[in-house]
Each structure stands twice: as structure tokens, then as C-alpha cells.
Amino acid sequence: MSEELLRRVGEKIFPCLGFSPTELLWQRLARVVQQEAKRAGAASADEFLQRALRGERAVLEAICQGLTINETYFFREPKHFDALRQLLPELAALQRPLRILSAGCSSGEEPYSLAMTAQDVLGPLGHSFEILGVDFDAEALERARHGCYRSWSFRDQGMERARAYVEQRGELWCVRESIRAHVTFEQLNLIERVPTGPFAVIFCRNTLMYFTTEHRNAIVRRFTEELLPGGVLVIGSAETLERPPSELERVTVAGAYLYRKRSRQASINAVTEGELLRVLLLSTSPVTRVAIRQALRLLPGVELAGEVRSFEEVRTRLEDLPAVVLVDALESESVLERLAGVQGWPLVVLVGPKVLAPRGVPAVVVPELVPGAVRRVAPELGEALAAARSRFRDRPKIEGSAKVGTGILRKPSLVGSAVRPNGRSGAGAPADPVRRTAERLLLIGSSTGGPAVVAELVAALPLGLGVGVLVVQHMPPNFTRSFAERLARVGQYAAREAEDGELVMADTVLVAPGGRNLLLTRAGRVQVVPPEPEDIYVPNVNRAFVSVARAGWGPRVMAVILTGMGDDGAVGMAELRAAGAATLVQRPEEAVVSGMIEAALARGGVQKVVSAADIPSEVVRWAQRGVMVPPR
């Protein structure tokens, strides 16, 4: 190949692409020309180059396309995904749904790998996430949307890490719908536009190196703006940023170098004490609602728990859900007149310029109603919300009052509280010296979206039923311990991670440890064993349910399947049903993901479909009468 021709073609093409002509790029160009010339059936590479110089469109396009297609594969540079895995639980506190950008995503291997990693970590926690993949090569995006790849795309560690999330179609391996549902693609040129954030994570690997220094710096600046405080930017491990913006800090996580945006809102984090601050938005305007939603996304530790249109709806929602009410008075000031009647609520009002909020109501003023204005007051908004919550908490609580103000308090449990069985010094409650073994078992199988539902269920269970609870929640190792601790805090039952060989006691919740399976013996002792190779979901619900059925516990068991992806539990539930157990599933319409419930229903082992809120009363009736109330 003539070096002279190659040089002239490069000089013609690189500036339009915004690429800086590095040695690497010249090598790549030579390879692309050779490959494309062969594919196009050109007489020689030189002839192909001459056609390019004459301005033949098809030839130029073929070369541009070849240059911009990144040679990519699943879980390329696995360290970056290990780092992400480690950071995700922490990042999840910043945003829900957690948003990840894959910039220069080419044919989709990277955004799908990101979605798989997020699913591994966040799925079992019930935390939602979205991945956006962008690239300027329309043809590559077409392949990305198709989502099917040859096995070479899974080289190195790709196949091992992606295996659970792909299925075979002929010679191809296609990304499962459960993963694809989290990923969207968009065609754009990063030089012209960086997608609107905020994002908790931006991956832009082996892409920046092809841009000129000015373009590269501009793109990184834009990335930084679209990143949440505390969010991370990941670039290729062979790349460095010459002059990173001052907000970016270089950090090492799990052996990988990445950039983290400094957190400016540390004060809000401190106020929310790591606990989610839930916000219920009352707004009648679709336009301002979108702006407020975006502003709330910028606030770490703040979650938009719901959106309603009227004060009556707020009233109903607050009954079940403690939240700070954010009243949008930006467009319709008339709502302000009604505030006098709801002084008992923790609330913050968002008002436009020249509007006076009623006295005594915390208000945040948006000085000018222009695009982006609400986002700019996000820090003040965050502080006002946190302040409203802590003010409300410190106030003396009026039990049983019919006022809506009680909505933020925990509902009293169904049956009057007996004794704390775990010996913790509750308010004057003496420790129960005699612990009984469980006469009956409540088995709970749960996955995506489950932890919150399980916590509410356990919180509402009264003591003294003689029931021991086994929870099998799909979760990675290290998470089940804190989950068990959370269960111990919310309710009256003792709760902990199950230990191999321990007896199941009444008034106690045992959580299957992450990465392990939980089984039961005839004598009512739990066994904690390593998972079988074929167990896609761990801890495995089927293994637990089947072992309980086969240990002869059937008639003394109530089994429940809650929200979750996949089909784990269906087989076990059918077997338990056949062994005489009472079997329930949560209403699929109210589940975050209904896959596991649908699978159980399809398998035919389900006796009754109930709302999660009704499960505790079902448990009480079953435990007291030995049977379930037949479905109405």
C-alpha cells in the first residue's frame, strides 16, 4: 500500500471525523483500508485509496465506518466492571432509577455488559436502573438494538460473566429481554451533543482517543456537567485525561482507575443520614412536574416516591408511606390557599418569582421561570426537604389521631405487641426467657423489588403465632446480613442471617445468606450449603421450598412468592402445594416485576393471589385456624 496515498486519504478523512492523527490511528486506517478494499472487491488497496481521493462516496463511507467501529466485546477490561460492581450499592443511594451512559457504545456489547452488572447488584435490591448507549455509527447501533452476537464477542471473560443473561439462537447468542428492557440506544455525535443527564455513571472507553485535544476536553467537560456529584466517569485503561476538570478526582477502585465527581451536596447526605428521603410530589402541571422530577434526580439520597394531583390523593398516599410532600405552586398559585388546612404534614412548597408563600410554610423560590431554573435550585430544595423531615420527626407524635399527620408514623401491628423475643431492650419490654421452636413455617421467596415488600410484611407480623419465618431473597453475598439487620429493626421479630445447623425458632426470621442455599431438615434445622452449578438464582427459592416439602413440613407451611424476575420458586411452590402447604402469591399487578409470580401461577401450585398488604392478616388467620380463608 502506498504510504503517500494513505497519508492523503487520512488527511482528508480525519478532520471531518474530529480525530487527531495519532500513530495508532494511522495503523488502524491502514488495516481498515486493507480490509474494506478486500470486502469491496477492489483490484488493490491503492486503487481503493485512489477512489477515496476522487471522492467516491461509498468508499469514503466504508473507510469512515471501519474507523469508527470499535473492536469491542462483552466485559472488555473486566476490572472496570468489578469496580462498578463495588460502587453500585453506594451509587444507588444517589439516584433512582440509576442512570448509566455508555458513550461510544458501538454495537452494544458495553451497554449490555453494564446492564448485566447492574442487574446482578441492583436487581436483588429492587433498585431500578437505565442504560443509555450512544454512538454516531447508525449501522453499529442497528446491530446493538438487534442484540445478537457470535461467540467471539464473548471472548476472554465475556462468556463467563454474560452467560446467565444470553440465550442461544442458532449460531448466535442473544441478550435476554430482561436485560434489553433496561437499555436504549440513540444516534449522536459527541462533538455536537452529549446526552442530557444526570447520570450516576458514564463509560466512555477507547473513544476519546480518536478526537482532537480540543474536542476531547470539551466532551469531558460536558460529561462532568451531566454527572451527578459522587458519580463516576470511566475511560479506557490505556487512556488518560490531560487536563481533567477540577470537579473530577482520580480514584482507584478494585484495581481500576476512574474519575469521580466531587460531591458538593455533602450537607444533604448528612441530613438524610444515609436513609432515603422520600418525596411525594403534588403537582397539577405536566410541564413543571418534569422539571421538578429532573431537579430531584440531582439530589443524592432523595427519592421521588410518587406523584399526585390533589390534596385528597396526598392524604391516601401518606397513610401507607412516610414522605415529605412537595407542593408545586409554580404555575397554579391556587394550591397555596389550601395549605392552611394541612399544617400537620411535613411539606415544602415550590413557588415562582413574585409569589409569597403562606406564613409558616417552608418554601423554595425559583427566581425565574426559564428552562433549567428548577434544576438550579436543587441544592436549596434538598436542604428544605431534609429540614422539613427532621422538623416533623422531632415533633411529639399523636398516636391514633385521625389527623393525616399520623401518616408518617408506623402503623401499629395487627395484634397487640407481646414480648420482644430477641432480648433487645425495647421500651420497657422484658426479654422472653423461653424461646420456642417454630410450630409452623412461613416461607418467603422473593427477588427484584422484594426487600421493601419483605420488610413491610415482617414489620406487620404479630408475635406469639408460633411461626418461624424463612426468607429466601435473591441477593449477592454481603447484602443479606444488612438486609437481616434491617428486618430486625422494622418489626418485632428477631431477624438474622441463617447459620448452618440452627433450629428454626418461633417469632424469628432467618434470611438465607447470599451466595448460599438454605435447606431444611426433618427436625426443623436449617442447612446452609453452597449453590449447585445450575442455580441461576442464589439463594435459590426452589431448593429451599423443595427441601421443606421433602422434609415433611408441608401441612405446617405457608409459602409466599413475591415480586421478582425469572421463574425461581414456581417448581418448589407446586411441590409444597402437593405436600399440603398453603400457597400464596403477591398480586402480579402490584409487583415491581411479576415474572416469578406469573411463573408460579402458570405452574399451578398457587392457592390464592393477594395484595402484599394483606399477607400479614392471611398469616395470622392461617396460624390461628390452621387453614387459610378460602378465596372470595
Added chain:
Amino acid sequence: MLKVLIADDSKMMRVMHVRSLRQVGYEVEVSEANNGEEALAQFEPGKFDLVIVDWNMPGMDGIEFVRAAREKENGAARRTPILMITSQSTEEQMLKAKDAGVDNLLTKPVTPEALGAALEMLLARA
């Protein structure tokens, strides 16, 4: 019964591969080679269900073996799946392996799970 040709200059690695294959559930009939030449002498189109080859071997290395094997195979109805094991995982090296005719590549250390997933993907074509 899976007929496998394993080419690796380390006896320990060959034994480990066999153990891993059994651990992930394959019943195997193994032919072993110390280097590329030995492997090529045994290689015939259609004779093996799978070839596992190390990149770095004294004499004829893995890449040279794969090129020669693919040439021997030229015109055969079906390509034998070849899995290459390597400690080198740069982009250039991976592309070099692909150009030579490697179907898939695993970077050391190779766990039984990784080997299992790789084989599932390779052998599914057959």
C-alpha cells in the same frame, strides 16, 4: 463422549483442563500434545470435537498451530472449534488470534466456570 485435543507444554495445565472439563459435566476422551508440532501431527479434520491450545509453547506455538490446522482443514465440511488459552489479552493479540482462526479465547487463569461457559458457546454450533 467429547473427543478433545489439548496442546500445552505444561503437563499440569493439561491435567487441570481435563479436570475442569469433567467438573463442568463433560465426559471426555483426551489426546495430549506438548507443543504445536505434536498437536498438528494428531490433528485431522473431523477427528476432534474440540481443540484447546495454549498460545505460548516452545517450537511451534499456538498461533502457528491454529493457522496450520485451519489450512489442513481447508475444504472440510465443518471447522473444529478451537479454544485458545493465553496470558496475553491485548486487543492486537486477540485480533491476531482471531485472524489465525481461533474461535474463542480465554485469558489465564482459567476457572472451570469460564471453561464451561466458553465450551457451551463453542459447542452449541455443532
